[in-house]
Amino acid sequence: MxxxxxxxxxxxxxxxxxxxxxxxxxxxxxxxxxxxxxxxxxxxxxxxxxxxxxxxxVATFNGHIQITNFDNNDSEVSLMPLASDQDFYPNFTQVPGITHIQAVATKAGIIRTEKTFEGVLVKGVGTDYNWTAFNDFLEEGRFPNVSEKRENREVLMSAYMARRLDFKLGDTFKTLFLKENTNEIPNERTFEIVGIFDSGFQKFDANVMLIDIRHIQRMNKWKNGEVGNFEVFVDDFDLVEEKTEEVYNAIPPNLDTQSVLDKYPFIxxxxxxxxxxxxxxxxxxxxxxxxxxxxxxxxxxxxxxxxxxxxxxxxxxxxxxxxxxxxxxxxxxxxxxxxxxxxxxxxxxxxxxxxxxxxxxxxxxxxxxxxxxxxxxxxxxxxxxxxxxxxxxxxxxxxxxxxxxxxxxxxxx
Incomplete structure (x- = not known):
């Protein structure tokens, strides 16, 4: 010893x-x-x-990587549609470490009530949307059913927005969506609140509302199967930048990628x-x-x-x-x-x-x-x-x- x-x-x-x-x-x-x-x-x-x-x-609302059109659109609204029949969708096997990919679309609208109105960013989701991450956020009700053959009017609204508009679970309301030609009469849709969530992230809770993506497809007069963009999820957040580059090299040249780090650098x-x-x-x-x-x-x-x-x-x-x-x-x-x-x-x-x-x-x-x-x-x-x-x-x-x-x-x- x-x-x-x-x-x-x-x-x-x-x-x-x-x-x-x-x-x-x-x-x-x-x-x-x-x-x-x-x-x-x-x-x-x-x-x-x-x-x-x-x-x-942040990833729950945006994905780790977004695949969009190669354009100058810096807004949150989907303008030019993407065809959903891509080689990387619905299974992104070209890049290792990709856990899920989903198609979404967004459109700006205005919720109007008898007393007030509120701007809203409506996010359309389909049957491929992963609701798992929202399980921890759901306070009341359930998630919208987007798997029916016909589009329904069910929405998932944040508790923050519901308080501002004095809404509760089960209420119905009207939302106006402007058309590209501002001289035309806006689209009007009636929705029913079937679920209320609270993520605690006011930046998203203040205006994001989830609906059936077919509403946006019909209002934008898109062809069947066209979507706004794709959200990609990876298994390791530390590799987001590296995977963004790999995804960019694996998709067609007319598409672009943006990581969540680049989209919200201040956060x-x-x-x-x-x-x-x-x-x-x-x-x-x-x-x-x-x-x-x-x-x-x-x-x-x-x-x-x-x-x-x-x-x-x-x-x-x-x-x-x-x-x-x-x-x-x-x-x-x-x-x-x-x-x-x-x-x-x-x-x-x-x-x-x-x-x-x-x-x-x-x-x-x-x-x-x-x-x-x-x-x-x-x-x-x-x-x-x-x-x-x-x-x-x-x-x-x-x-x-x-x-x-x-x-x-x-x-x-």
Whole structure:
């Protein structure tokens, strides 16, 4: 067995070690490491959770990649139709990592009531639309049935829009859609609210309403099967830009692609700042934890000064004795990490299960509940990084051992 490790283990197991004057300071140092790990884990879990939640919400309304006509249309409205008989639809097998593709169309309209009116962006969806992502948003009712042979008037409306228009589940209302020739009488459609959703993302909740795509096809006088654009979903959000390029190379030259990152850059630039905050918190806490461990190490050295004198008189080198105390400190850090991880996992589980903590102003973060998300490699990297950095920080204060004289140390005993 390693000589230094053997002595460090004997020191840790010694009864007088646990009842010495340094015991209280050691417990404080362990508690500081544990609390630091809890704070760092919470920072990572909530920061990553918020990023992932916002990414998923934006993708739910737009897909990860949009395939559109190659034109100058910068609006949200579908102007020029696309044929649905494409080689990549309904199964996009040309590019790996594509999980789903769906055809949609959008059209601007105005909801008119006796008291007020509201602008709306109507999104037409078909039988291929993936409603799974909306399951978490659905508050009342159900999703529109778009699989019937004839188009129906069922719509899915946001709770935000329903409140503004004083609507409730089951209400019917009229919506006006302007034609390309503004001199013509607008199209008028009557819809019935069969479902109400709340994504917490006001940018989309404020005006998006989902209907049967056949309404838009008929109003725009498109041919059977023509759609506005395609929404593509990938299995790894981190590869969106790479997959956008691959999709672009796989589709006909008259079509264009746009990733959700390019469509809403301000949103993703904002959530990327969370990483800076996380690293800043981790850095500060590691420094504070390291300073606490330095204090504990110095107390251990002072408490074991006679032992250091004896070991030096027996021929032990300064570096060998330093390693004994570094092993001892690493053990204390490990205890702190163990408690910190246990408390962190407990907090994450409680928050994810019972949703205890909520944002005081959900509009600023586009979600009510504080979300949590953490991966195994985050936990491993955090623990290993904390252990290594704290031990490295202890190398300098352990240098004090080289200044201890064996004669004075033994007399001190």
């Amino acid at each position: 390693n000589y230094e490790f053997f002595i460090a283990k004997r020191i840790i197991r010694a009864k007088q070690y646990k009842s010495s004057v340094s015991a209280t300071i050691i417990k404080i140092a362990i508690a500081a490491i544990a609390i630091g790990i809890v704070m760092m884990m919470i920072a990572i879990a909530t920061g990553m959770g918020l990023q992932k939640t916002i990414q998923e919400k 993703f630039e904002w959530i990327s700042l969370f990483d800076v905050n996380i690293f800043l918190i981790i850095g500060i806490i590691i420094i504070v934890g390291g300073i606490n461990m330095i204090t504990a190490l110095l107390v251990l050295i002072l408490d074991r000064t006679p032992m250091i004198g004896v070991l030096k008189s027996l021929g032990s080198s300064d570096w060998s004795i330093r390693k004994i105390f570094l092993y001892n400190a690493a053990y204390l850090i490990g205890i702190g990490l163990l408690w910190g991880n246990a408390l962190s996992f407990a907090f994450i589980w409680i928050q994810r299960t019972f949703e205890v903590l909520k944002f005081p102003n959900p509009k600023d973060y586009h979600t009510t509940i504080i979300p949590t998300h953490i991966e195994v490699w985050h936990v491993v990297a955090l623990n290993v990084g904390t252990l290594v950095l704290c031990v490295l920080m202890l190398l300098i204060p352990s240098y004090i051992i080289t200044k201890i004289s064996p004669v004075k140390a033994i007399k001190f005993q």
